[in-house]
Amino acid sequence: MTDLKQLKTDFVEELLPVYDKAEVLTMFSWLAEDLLGLRTHDLLLNTKMELKESQLLKFEEAKSRLKAQEPIQYILGYAEFFGLKLKVNSKVLIPRPETEELVQWILEDHLSKDLQLSIIDLGTGSGCIPIALARHLPQAKIKALDISEEALSLAASNSEENGTQIEFIQANVLELETLPEVDIVVSNPPYVKFDEQQQMKDNVLKNEPHLALFVQNEDPLIFYRKIAELASSAVKKPLVYVEINQYLAQETEDLFKRFGFEHIEIRKDFRGNERMLKAY
Structure with missing residues (x-):
């Protein structure tokens, strides 16, 4: 029989060439919690625990998928985001820590004001942004839009499981003519140029949806232009918060200026990259 200590030794040894x-x-800790119900302290106290054949098979399957560089969030079927547990699959991007910082910025600006805000998230994916905002701004009226029916279905399920009320809309951002009247527009749109692929890891390139990641090299700011156009032409001009391509921060700022946004702030993420922009 294989005990927990041997399982961990084999797991680490086989995956070290890849990670x-x-x-x-x-x-290993995430899988042990998910498949065996063991938390970190349990792993330390139960090294001699013998495992059932069914448990070993599940670990072997997960290990094989990790060797093929499939993201562990897709293997587990969920990701952690802003203290929430959200279902994910290959139809949506895995929520990133940088996007948590975008949510935090919005909350910093509005949490203490006790306003009945109206918010729209353009390109919602798993629903991570509107669900996190809804949990902390329960009075807000929030809409979330995506082109993908599969993404919206998953986002709606995540919203229900996390007890939030969000209106989900299927539409192509680039084909919108107007926005609903809102106080805040937030978006983490596709912004990675195709020629930046060589800088990305295989686990992203081979598994996450390219529709949500990439834009054409010749027009990398296409989504920001549309967002700026929609927001600037609204009867009531909303605040705009967007995640941006760190290599195009200045170009993105200039774009919003051309659409009449007078106040623009760019923030760096926890890695020191310019990844967020606020415009009004």
Whole structure:
């Protein structure tokens, strides 16, 4: 019989050629909690625990998928975001820590004001942004839009499981003629140029939806132009919060200026990259 200590030793040894050790250990902890119901302290106290054949098979399957560089969030079927547990699959991007910082910025600006805000999220994916905002701004009226029917279905399920009320709309952002009257527009649109692919890891390139990631090299700001156009032409000009391509921060700022936004702030993420912009 294989005990927990041997399982961990084999897991680390087989995945070290693909990932660094800290990442392997983190993935082992996540799988142990999800598949075995063991938390970190349990792993330390139960090294001699013998595992059932069914448990070993599940670990072997997960290990094989990790070797093929499938993201662990897709293997588990969920991701953590802003303290929430959200279902994810290959039809949506895995929520990122940088996007948590975008949500935090909005909350910093509005949490203490006790306003009945109206918000729209353009390109919602898993629903991570509007669901996190709804949990912290329960009085807000929030809409979320995406072109993908599969993404919207998943986002609606995530919203229900996290007890939030959000109106989901299927539409192509680039084909919108007007926006609903809202106080805030938020978006994490596609912004990675195709020629930046060589900088990305295979686990992203081979698994996450390219529709939500990439834009054409010759027009990388296409979504920001549309967002700026829609927001600037609204009867009541909303605040705009967007996640941006760190290599195009200045170009994105200039674009919003051309659409008449006088106040623009760019923030760096926890890695020191210029990844967020607010315009009004």
